Amino acid sequence: MRRTQIQTTLNGEEIDFLCEPRQSLLEVLREDLGLTGTKEGCNNGNCGACSVLMDGRVVNSCCVLGVEAEGAQITSIEGVAQGEHLHPLQQAFLEEAALQCGVCTPGFIVAAKALLDSEPHPDEGRVRHWLAGNLCRCTGYDKIVRAVLKASEMGEVSA
Amino acid sequence: MKEIDYLAPTSLGEAYGALQNGKTSAFLAGGTDIIVQLREGRKQVDQLIDVKHIPELTSYGWTADGGLEIGASVPFAELYEDAEIVQRLPAVIDCATLIGGIQIQSRACFGGNIGNSGPAADTVPALIALGATLTLGSQGGTRALPLEDFFTGPGQNVLAPGELIVKVNIPAQPANSGSFFHRFIPRNEMDIAVVNVGVRLDLSAAGDRIEAARISIGAVAPVPLFVPAAGEALVGQAPTAEAFAAAADAAAAAATPITDMRGSIAQRVHLTRVLTNRALDKALERAREA
Numbered sequence A: 001m002r003r004t005q006i007q008t009t010l011n012g013e014e015i016d017f018l019c020e021p022r023q024s025l026l027e028v029l030r031e032d033l034g035l036t037g038t039k040e041g042c043n044n045g046n047c048g049a050c051s052v053l054m055d056g057r058v059v060n061s062c063c064v065l066g067v068e069a070e071g072a073q074i075t076s077i078e079g080v081a082q083g084e085h086l087h088p089l090q091q092a093f094l095e096e097a098a099l100q101c102g103v104c105t106p107g108f109i110v111a112a113k114a115l116l117d118s119e120p121h122p123d124e125g126r127v128r129h130w131l132a133g134n135l136c137r138c139t140g141y142d143k144i145v146r147a148v149l150k151a152s153e154m155g156e157v158s159a
Numbered sequence B: 001m002k003e004i005d006y007l008a009p010t011s012l013g014e015a016y017g018a019l020q021n022g023k024t025s026a027f028l029a030g031g032t033d034i035i036v037q038l039r040e041g042r043k044q045v046d047q048l049i050d051v052k053h054i055p056e057l058t059s060y061g062w063t064a065d066g067g068l069e070i071g072a073s074v075p076f077a078e079l080y081e082d083a084e085i086v087q088r089l090p091a092v093i094d095c096a097t098l099i100g101g102i103q104i105q106s107r108a109c110f111g112g113n114i115g116n117s118g119p120a121a122d123t124v125p126a127l128i129a130l131g132a133t134l135t136l137g138s139q140g141g142t143r144a145l146p147l148e149d150f151f152t153g154p155g156q157n158v159l160a161p162g163e164l165i166v167k168v169n170i171p172a173q174p175a176n177s178g179s180f181f182h183r184f185i186p187r188n189e190m191d192i193a194v195v196n197v198g199v200r201l202d203l204s205a206a207g208d209r210i211e212a213a214r215i216s217i218g219a220v221a222p223v224p225l226f227v228p229a230a231g232e233a234l235v236g237q238a239p240t241a242e243a244f245a246a247a248a249d250a251a252a253a254a255a256t257p258i259t260d261m262r263g264s265i266a267q268r269v270h271l272t273r274v275l276t277n278r279a280l281d282k283a284l285e286r287a288r289e290a
Helices: A025-032 A088-095 A105-118 A124-133 A142-152 B012-018 B034-039 B076-080 B083-088 B090-096 B110-116 B124-129 B228-232 B241-254 B265-289
Strands: A004-010 A013-019 A051-054 A057-060 A073-075 B005-007 B025-028 B047-050 B060-062 B068-071 B133-138 B141-146 B151-153 B164-170 B177-184 B195-203 B210-218
Touching (some): A013 A025, A025 A051, A051 A105, A057 A105, A124 A142, B012 B047, B012 B164, B076 B090, B083 B090, B090 B177, B090 B195, B110 B164, B124 B210, B195 B265, B241 B265
Parallel strands (some): B025 B047
Antiparallel strands (some): A051 A073, B060 B068, B177 B195, B195 B210
Protein backbone atom coordinates (compact mmCIF):
# COMPACT_ATOMS: atom_id res chain seq x y z
CA MET A 1 0.00 0.00 0.00
CA ARG A 2 1.66 3.22 -1.17
CA ARG A 3 0.71 6.30 0.77
CA THR A 4 1.34 9.88 -0.19
CA GLN A 5 1.95 12.69 2.25
CA ILE A 6 -0.52 15.53 1.78
CA GLN A 7 -0.30 19.01 3.28
CA THR A 8 -3.52 20.90 3.57
CA THR A 9 -5.38 23.43 5.69
CA LEU A 10 -8.31 21.77 7.41
CA ASN A 11 -10.72 23.92 9.41
CA GLY A 12 -8.10 26.65 9.64
CA GLU A 13 -5.32 24.39 10.85
CA GLU A 14 -2.34 23.38 8.74
CA ILE A 15 -2.06 19.63 8.85
CA ASP A 16 -0.50 16.81 6.94
CA PHE A 17 -1.75 13.30 6.50
CA LEU A 18 -0.90 10.14 4.60
CA CYS A 19 -3.36 8.69 2.15
CA GLU A 20 -3.60 6.30 -0.76
CA PRO A 21 -4.47 7.82 -4.15
CA ARG A 22 -7.61 5.67 -4.35
CA GLN A 23 -9.06 7.20 -1.17
CA SER A 24 -11.73 9.88 -1.43
CA LEU A 25 -11.43 13.00 0.66
CA LEU A 26 -14.58 11.79 2.44
CA GLU A 27 -12.87 8.54 3.40
CA VAL A 28 -9.76 10.39 4.59
CA LEU A 29 -11.82 12.76 6.73
CA ARG A 30 -13.89 10.03 8.33
CA GLU A 31 -11.60 7.02 8.52
CA ASP A 32 -8.14 8.53 8.90
CA LEU A 33 -8.70 11.93 10.51
CA GLY A 34 -11.64 10.91 12.70
CA LEU A 35 -13.86 13.75 11.51
CA THR A 36 -17.13 11.85 11.23
CA GLY A 37 -19.39 14.90 11.03
CA THR A 38 -19.18 14.70 7.25
CA LYS A 39 -21.57 11.93 6.23
CA GLU A 40 -21.49 9.32 3.52
CA GLY A 41 -24.85 9.09 1.79
CA CYS A 42 -24.83 7.87 -1.80
CA ASN A 43 -21.05 7.98 -2.34
CA ASN A 44 -21.66 8.89 -5.98
CA GLY A 45 -22.21 12.63 -6.08
CA ASN A 46 -25.99 12.77 -5.90
CA CYS A 47 -26.97 13.45 -2.29
CA GLY A 48 -24.66 16.16 -0.92
CA ALA A 49 -24.37 14.59 2.55
CA CYS A 50 -20.57 14.71 2.23
CA SER A 51 -20.42 18.40 1.30
CA VAL A 52 -17.29 20.27 2.39
CA LEU A 53 -15.81 23.59 1.33
CA MET A 54 -12.70 23.36 -0.83
CA ASP A 55 -11.01 26.68 -1.52
CA GLY A 56 -14.30 28.42 -0.76
CA ARG A 57 -16.47 26.31 -3.07
CA VAL A 58 -18.82 23.60 -1.88
CA VAL A 59 -17.93 20.15 -3.26
CA ASN A 60 -18.98 16.57 -2.69
CA SER A 61 -16.02 15.08 -0.79
CA CYS A 62 -16.92 11.63 -2.16
CA CYS A 63 -16.01 12.97 -5.62
CA VAL A 64 -12.66 14.45 -4.54
CA LEU A 65 -9.56 12.37 -3.91
CA GLY A 66 -7.67 12.88 -0.68
CA VAL A 67 -4.52 13.59 -2.69
CA GLU A 68 -6.29 16.51 -4.36
CA ALA A 69 -6.41 18.27 -1.00
CA GLU A 70 -2.70 19.11 -1.37
CA GLY A 71 -2.34 22.85 -0.81
CA ALA A 72 -6.09 23.39 -0.50
CA GLN A 73 -8.21 25.04 2.18
CA ILE A 74 -10.81 22.56 3.40
CA THR A 75 -13.68 23.33 5.77
CA SER A 76 -15.79 20.48 7.11
CA ILE A 77 -18.82 20.74 9.40
CA GLU A 78 -16.44 20.58 12.37
CA GLY A 79 -15.02 23.95 11.28
CA VAL A 80 -18.32 25.80 11.00
CA ALA A 81 -18.95 26.70 14.66
CA GLN A 82 -16.60 29.25 16.22
CA GLY A 83 -15.42 27.66 19.44
CA GLU A 84 -18.44 27.31 21.69
CA HIS A 85 -20.53 29.59 19.49
CA LEU A 86 -22.79 27.93 16.98
CA HIS A 87 -22.80 29.38 13.50
CA PRO A 88 -26.08 31.23 12.80
CA LEU A 89 -27.02 28.42 10.40
CA GLN A 90 -26.59 25.83 13.15
CA GLN A 91 -28.62 27.96 15.55
CA ALA A 92 -31.36 28.48 12.97
CA PHE A 93 -31.52 24.76 12.12
CA LEU A 94 -32.13 24.05 15.82
CA GLU A 95 -34.72 26.80 16.22
CA GLU A 96 -36.60 25.83 13.07
CA ALA A 97 -36.34 22.08 13.79
CA ALA A 98 -34.79 21.72 10.34
CA LEU A 99 -33.59 18.18 10.94
CA GLN A 100 -34.99 14.81 11.85
CA CYS A 101 -32.58 11.89 11.40
CA GLY A 102 -29.72 14.33 10.91
CA VAL A 103 -27.67 12.47 8.30
CA CYS A 104 -28.11 15.18 5.66
CA THR A 105 -27.74 18.06 8.11
CA PRO A 106 -23.96 18.63 8.04
CA GLY A 107 -24.06 18.71 4.24
CA PHE A 108 -26.95 21.18 4.20
CA ILE A 109 -25.22 23.46 6.69
CA VAL A 110 -21.91 23.43 4.81
CA ALA A 111 -23.65 24.02 1.47
CA ALA A 112 -25.80 26.81 2.92
CA LYS A 113 -22.71 28.41 4.46
CA ALA A 114 -21.13 28.58 1.00
CA LEU A 115 -24.26 30.37 -0.23
CA LEU A 116 -24.45 32.88 2.63
CA ASP A 117 -20.71 33.54 2.45
CA SER A 118 -21.12 34.74 -1.14
CA GLU A 119 -24.75 35.99 -1.00
CA PRO A 120 -25.73 37.08 2.51
CA HIS A 121 -29.42 37.65 1.67
CA PRO A 122 -30.68 35.14 -0.89
CA ASP A 123 -34.41 34.81 -1.57
CA GLU A 124 -36.30 31.55 -1.13
CA GLY A 125 -35.97 30.52 -4.77
CA ARG A 126 -32.25 31.06 -4.66
CA VAL A 127 -31.92 28.96 -1.49
CA ARG A 128 -33.94 26.12 -3.00
CA HIS A 129 -31.92 26.19 -6.21
CA TRP A 130 -28.59 26.32 -4.34
CA LEU A 131 -29.54 23.35 -2.16
CA ALA A 132 -30.80 21.19 -5.07
CA GLY A 133 -27.68 19.03 -4.70
CA ASN A 134 -28.52 18.15 -1.08
CA LEU A 135 -31.13 15.49 -0.47
CA CYS A 136 -33.23 15.12 2.69
CA ARG A 137 -35.66 12.21 3.08
CA CYS A 138 -37.21 13.43 6.36
CA THR A 139 -38.11 17.08 6.46
CA GLY A 140 -39.68 17.81 3.10
CA TYR A 141 -37.18 20.69 2.81
CA ASP A 142 -39.48 23.52 3.94
CA LYS A 143 -38.00 23.69 7.44
CA ILE A 144 -34.47 23.62 6.04
CA VAL A 145 -35.23 26.47 3.65
CA ARG A 146 -36.84 28.47 6.48
CA ALA A 147 -33.77 27.91 8.65
CA VAL A 148 -31.40 29.14 5.96
CA LEU A 149 -33.55 32.24 5.38
CA LYS A 150 -33.64 32.84 9.15
CA ALA A 151 -29.86 32.52 9.40
CA SER A 152 -29.51 35.03 6.59
CA GLU A 153 -31.39 37.53 8.76
CA MET A 154 -29.26 36.86 11.83
CA GLY A 155 -26.56 39.31 10.81
CA GLU A 156 -22.93 38.41 10.39
CA VAL A 157 -22.81 34.83 9.15
CA SER A 158 -19.34 34.49 7.69
CA ALA A 159 -16.66 32.70 9.62
CA MET B 1 -11.67 1.75 -5.62
CA LYS B 2 -8.76 -0.49 -6.58
CA GLU B 3 -5.23 0.67 -6.00
CA ILE B 4 -4.27 3.34 -8.49
CA ASP B 5 -1.42 5.73 -9.26
CA TYR B 6 -2.03 9.46 -9.11
CA LEU B 7 -0.03 11.89 -11.22
CA ALA B 8 -0.38 15.68 -11.24
CA PRO B 9 1.65 17.00 -14.19
CA THR B 10 2.24 20.74 -14.27
CA SER B 11 2.72 21.06 -18.01
CA LEU B 12 1.28 19.57 -21.19
CA GLY B 13 4.66 18.00 -22.00
CA GLU B 14 4.73 16.25 -18.65
CA ALA B 15 1.17 15.03 -19.18
CA TYR B 16 1.98 13.66 -22.66
CA GLY B 17 5.01 11.92 -21.14
CA ALA B 18 2.81 10.32 -18.48
CA LEU B 19 0.55 8.99 -21.22
CA GLN B 20 3.53 7.17 -22.77
CA ASN B 21 4.65 5.23 -19.68
CA GLY B 22 2.92 2.01 -20.69
CA LYS B 23 0.15 2.20 -18.12
CA THR B 24 -3.56 2.61 -18.80
CA SER B 25 -4.73 6.10 -17.90
CA ALA B 26 -7.78 8.18 -17.22
CA PHE B 27 -7.88 11.94 -16.75
CA LEU B 28 -9.02 13.54 -13.52
CA ALA B 29 -10.49 17.03 -13.80
CA GLY B 30 -13.67 17.61 -11.76
CA GLY B 31 -13.82 13.94 -10.78
CA THR B 32 -17.61 13.92 -10.77
CA ASP B 33 -17.78 11.12 -13.35
CA ILE B 34 -14.41 9.36 -13.27
CA ILE B 35 -14.08 8.91 -9.51
CA VAL B 36 -17.54 7.32 -9.35
CA GLN B 37 -16.84 5.13 -12.39
CA LEU B 38 -13.59 3.85 -10.89
CA ARG B 39 -15.14 3.28 -7.48
CA GLU B 40 -18.05 1.33 -8.96
CA GLY B 41 -15.74 -0.72 -11.19
CA ARG B 42 -17.30 0.59 -14.39
CA LYS B 43 -13.83 1.66 -15.50
CA GLN B 44 -10.41 0.35 -14.52
CA VAL B 45 -7.09 2.07 -15.18
CA ASP B 46 -3.58 1.93 -13.73
CA GLN B 47 -3.21 5.66 -13.25
CA LEU B 48 -5.21 8.85 -12.90
CA ILE B 49 -3.68 11.94 -14.46
CA ASP B 50 -4.91 15.07 -12.67
CA VAL B 51 -4.99 17.78 -15.33
CA LYS B 52 -5.83 20.65 -12.97
CA HIS B 53 -2.23 21.80 -12.62
CA ILE B 54 -1.68 22.40 -16.34
CA PRO B 55 -2.09 26.13 -17.13
CA GLU B 56 -3.54 25.59 -20.63
CA LEU B 57 -6.36 23.53 -19.15
CA THR B 58 -7.17 25.68 -16.12
CA SER B 59 -7.46 29.08 -17.78
CA TYR B 60 -9.86 30.70 -20.22
CA GLY B 61 -9.95 33.94 -22.16
CA TRP B 62 -11.26 35.91 -25.12
CA THR B 63 -9.40 35.78 -28.39
CA ALA B 64 -8.51 38.91 -30.39
CA ASP B 65 -11.40 38.28 -32.77
CA GLY B 66 -14.00 37.82 -30.04
CA GLY B 67 -13.99 34.06 -29.56
CA LEU B 68 -13.76 32.36 -26.19
CA GLU B 69 -11.16 29.68 -25.45
CA ILE B 70 -11.99 27.59 -22.41
CA GLY B 71 -9.41 25.31 -20.82
CA ALA B 72 -10.78 21.79 -20.58
CA SER B 73 -10.75 21.66 -16.77
CA VAL B 74 -12.16 25.11 -15.91
CA PRO B 75 -15.09 24.43 -13.55
CA PHE B 76 -18.56 25.57 -14.61
CA ALA B 77 -18.92 27.81 -11.55
CA GLU B 78 -15.89 29.86 -12.59
CA LEU B 79 -17.48 30.45 -16.00
CA TYR B 80 -20.97 31.39 -14.88
CA GLU B 81 -19.58 33.78 -12.29
CA ASP B 82 -17.98 35.75 -15.15
CA ALA B 83 -20.35 38.58 -16.07
CA GLU B 84 -18.86 38.99 -19.53
CA ILE B 85 -19.56 35.37 -20.47
CA VAL B 86 -23.08 35.68 -19.05
CA GLN B 87 -23.64 38.68 -21.27
CA ARG B 88 -21.88 37.56 -24.45
CA LEU B 89 -22.48 33.78 -24.51
CA PRO B 90 -25.65 33.04 -22.55
CA ALA B 91 -25.98 29.56 -24.10
CA VAL B 92 -22.74 28.60 -22.32
CA ILE B 93 -24.38 29.67 -19.09
CA ASP B 94 -27.62 27.80 -19.94
CA CYS B 95 -25.78 24.47 -19.83
CA ALA B 96 -23.18 25.28 -17.16
CA THR B 97 -25.85 26.20 -14.61
CA LEU B 98 -28.04 23.12 -14.96
CA ILE B 99 -25.54 20.27 -14.74
CA GLY B 100 -25.80 18.68 -11.30
CA GLY B 101 -26.10 20.81 -8.19
CA ILE B 102 -23.77 23.51 -6.92
CA GLN B 103 -21.38 20.86 -5.55
CA ILE B 104 -20.97 19.38 -9.03
CA GLN B 105 -20.67 22.78 -10.73
CA SER B 106 -17.80 23.69 -8.38
CA ARG B 107 -15.69 21.00 -10.05
CA ALA B 108 -17.26 19.70 -13.26
CA CYS B 109 -15.99 21.10 -16.55
CA PHE B 110 -16.45 21.09 -20.33
CA GLY B 111 -13.49 18.78 -20.91
CA GLY B 112 -14.92 16.22 -18.53
CA ASN B 113 -18.46 16.34 -19.90
CA ILE B 114 -17.16 16.04 -23.47
CA GLY B 115 -14.54 13.41 -22.65
CA ASN B 116 -17.09 11.31 -20.79
CA SER B 117 -19.02 11.34 -24.08
CA GLY B 118 -22.45 10.48 -22.75
CA PRO B 119 -25.24 10.67 -25.35
CA ALA B 120 -27.14 13.03 -23.01
CA ALA B 121 -24.14 15.28 -22.18
CA ASP B 122 -25.69 18.67 -21.44
CA THR B 123 -22.80 20.85 -22.58
CA VAL B 124 -22.62 19.38 -26.04
CA PRO B 125 -25.74 20.60 -27.93
CA ALA B 126 -25.09 24.12 -26.63
CA LEU B 127 -21.47 24.06 -27.77
CA ILE B 128 -22.27 22.50 -31.15
CA ALA B 129 -24.89 25.20 -31.71
CA LEU B 130 -22.23 27.82 -30.95
CA GLY B 131 -19.91 26.20 -33.52
CA ALA B 132 -17.31 25.05 -30.97
CA THR B 133 -14.16 23.17 -31.87
CA LEU B 134 -11.85 21.17 -29.64
CA THR B 135 -8.10 21.50 -29.37
CA LEU B 136 -6.74 17.99 -28.88
CA GLY B 137 -3.11 17.71 -27.82
CA SER B 138 -0.53 14.94 -27.85
CA GLN B 139 3.22 14.57 -27.96
CA GLY B 140 3.00 14.95 -31.74
CA GLY B 141 1.31 18.35 -31.56
CA THR B 142 -2.24 19.63 -31.51
CA ARG B 143 -5.20 19.27 -33.82
CA ALA B 144 -8.51 21.08 -34.04
CA LEU B 145 -11.75 19.17 -34.43
CA PRO B 146 -15.36 20.36 -34.75
CA LEU B 147 -17.11 19.15 -31.61
CA GLU B 148 -19.79 17.32 -33.61
CA ASP B 149 -17.06 15.07 -35.08
CA PHE B 150 -15.69 13.99 -31.69
CA PHE B 151 -18.21 11.35 -30.60
CA THR B 152 -18.35 7.79 -31.94
CA GLY B 153 -20.73 6.04 -29.51
CA PRO B 154 -21.95 6.06 -25.93
CA GLY B 155 -18.85 6.81 -23.85
CA GLN B 156 -16.70 6.64 -26.96
CA ASN B 157 -14.86 9.26 -28.99
CA VAL B 158 -12.02 9.82 -31.44
CA LEU B 159 -9.44 10.64 -28.75
CA ALA B 160 -6.33 8.62 -29.64
CA PRO B 161 -4.16 6.95 -27.00
CA GLY B 162 -1.77 9.59 -25.75
CA GLU B 163 -4.14 12.43 -26.61
CA LEU B 164 -6.08 14.78 -24.32
CA ILE B 165 -8.64 17.54 -24.65
CA VAL B 166 -6.80 20.81 -24.08
CA LYS B 167 -9.37 23.46 -24.92
CA VAL B 168 -12.86 24.16 -26.15
CA ASN B 169 -12.88 27.01 -28.65
CA ILE B 170 -16.07 28.96 -29.18
CA PRO B 171 -15.74 31.20 -32.23
CA ALA B 172 -16.88 34.81 -32.28
CA GLN B 173 -20.64 34.78 -32.78
CA PRO B 174 -22.16 36.64 -35.75
CA ALA B 175 -23.85 39.98 -35.15
CA ASN B 176 -27.63 39.65 -34.74
CA SER B 177 -27.36 36.05 -33.57
CA GLY B 178 -28.91 34.43 -30.52
CA SER B 179 -28.37 31.01 -28.94
CA PHE B 180 -30.25 28.94 -26.41
CA PHE B 181 -29.93 25.56 -24.73
CA HIS B 182 -32.44 23.66 -22.64
CA ARG B 183 -33.45 20.13 -21.75
CA PHE B 184 -36.43 18.19 -20.47
CA ILE B 185 -36.17 16.39 -17.13
CA PRO B 186 -39.07 15.24 -14.93
CA ARG B 187 -37.59 17.01 -11.89
CA ASN B 188 -36.63 20.65 -11.37
CA GLU B 189 -32.90 19.98 -10.97
CA MET B 190 -30.35 17.21 -10.70
CA ASP B 191 -31.32 14.80 -13.45
CA ILE B 192 -30.13 13.42 -16.77
CA ALA B 193 -31.78 14.86 -19.87
CA VAL B 194 -34.61 12.93 -21.49
CA VAL B 195 -33.88 15.17 -24.49
CA ASN B 196 -31.71 18.28 -24.75
CA VAL B 197 -31.47 20.86 -27.54
CA GLY B 198 -29.11 23.69 -28.43
CA VAL B 199 -29.77 26.19 -31.20
CA ARG B 200 -28.23 29.29 -32.73
CA LEU B 201 -30.12 31.64 -34.99
CA ASP B 202 -28.29 34.21 -37.14
CA LEU B 203 -30.56 37.01 -38.34
CA SER B 204 -30.06 39.55 -41.11
CA ALA B 205 -29.09 43.08 -40.08
CA ALA B 206 -32.73 44.13 -40.38
CA GLY B 207 -33.76 41.16 -38.23
CA ASP B 208 -36.43 39.99 -40.66
CA ARG B 209 -34.60 37.08 -42.29
CA ILE B 210 -32.66 34.05 -41.04
CA GLU B 211 -29.17 33.98 -42.51
CA ALA B 212 -28.10 30.70 -40.88
CA ALA B 213 -28.98 28.41 -38.00
CA ARG B 214 -27.28 25.58 -36.11
CA ILE B 215 -29.37 22.98 -34.28
CA SER B 216 -28.04 20.15 -32.11
CA ILE B 217 -29.99 17.52 -30.18
CA GLY B 218 -28.95 15.10 -27.45
CA ALA B 219 -30.16 11.93 -25.71
CA VAL B 220 -31.91 10.82 -28.91
CA ALA B 221 -29.09 8.84 -30.56
CA PRO B 222 -25.89 6.98 -29.54
CA VAL B 223 -24.05 10.33 -29.78
CA PRO B 224 -25.11 13.98 -29.53
CA LEU B 225 -26.30 14.99 -33.00
CA PHE B 226 -25.66 18.04 -35.12
CA VAL B 227 -28.64 18.33 -37.48
CA PRO B 228 -27.63 20.51 -40.46
CA ALA B 229 -30.94 19.82 -42.24
CA ALA B 230 -32.86 21.48 -39.41
CA GLY B 231 -30.74 24.61 -39.64
CA GLU B 232 -30.86 24.66 -43.44
CA ALA B 233 -34.67 24.56 -43.33
CA LEU B 234 -34.52 28.03 -41.80
CA VAL B 235 -32.07 29.72 -44.17
CA GLY B 236 -33.66 32.56 -46.09
CA GLN B 237 -36.90 32.31 -44.12
CA ALA B 238 -38.52 34.96 -41.98
CA PRO B 239 -38.32 33.96 -38.29
CA THR B 240 -41.93 32.84 -38.06
CA ALA B 241 -43.71 30.10 -36.12
CA GLU B 242 -44.19 28.20 -39.40
CA ALA B 243 -40.49 28.28 -40.20
CA PHE B 244 -39.57 27.18 -36.68
CA ALA B 245 -42.10 24.34 -36.84
CA ALA B 246 -40.51 23.07 -40.06
CA ALA B 247 -37.06 23.13 -38.46
CA ALA B 248 -38.42 21.35 -35.39
CA ASP B 249 -39.90 18.67 -37.65
CA ALA B 250 -36.50 18.23 -39.31
CA ALA B 251 -34.83 17.89 -35.89
CA ALA B 252 -37.41 15.31 -34.80
CA ALA B 253 -36.87 13.39 -38.04
CA ALA B 254 -33.16 13.08 -37.22
CA ALA B 255 -33.81 11.66 -33.76
CA THR B 256 -33.30 7.89 -33.42
CA PRO B 257 -33.85 7.42 -29.69
CA ILE B 258 -34.28 4.29 -27.62
CA THR B 259 -36.89 3.55 -24.98
CA ASP B 260 -35.33 3.36 -21.52
CA MET B 261 -36.10 4.28 -17.90
CA ARG B 262 -36.02 8.01 -18.77
CA GLY B 263 -38.40 8.04 -21.71
CA SER B 264 -39.89 6.21 -24.64
CA ILE B 265 -39.06 6.57 -28.31
CA ALA B 266 -42.35 8.38 -29.00
CA GLN B 267 -41.89 10.75 -26.05
CA ARG B 268 -38.33 11.60 -27.07
CA VAL B 269 -39.25 12.30 -30.69
CA HIS B 270 -42.11 14.51 -29.50
CA LEU B 271 -39.83 16.29 -27.01
CA THR B 272 -37.24 16.89 -29.72
CA ARG B 273 -39.85 18.75 -31.74
CA VAL B 274 -41.21 20.74 -28.79
CA LEU B 275 -37.81 21.65 -27.31
CA THR B 276 -36.41 22.68 -30.70
CA ASN B 277 -39.40 24.91 -31.33
CA ARG B 278 -39.13 26.58 -27.93
CA ALA B 279 -35.35 26.92 -28.17
CA LEU B 280 -35.75 28.75 -31.48
CA ASP B 281 -38.26 31.12 -29.87
CA LYS B 282 -35.77 31.86 -27.08
CA ALA B 283 -32.84 32.23 -29.46
CA LEU B 284 -34.88 34.69 -31.51
CA GLU B 285 -35.55 36.77 -28.39
CA ARG B 286 -31.85 36.80 -27.62
CA ALA B 287 -30.91 37.67 -31.20
CA ARG B 288 -33.27 40.66 -31.06
CA GLU B 289 -31.84 41.80 -27.74
CA ALA B 290 -28.28 41.53 -29.08
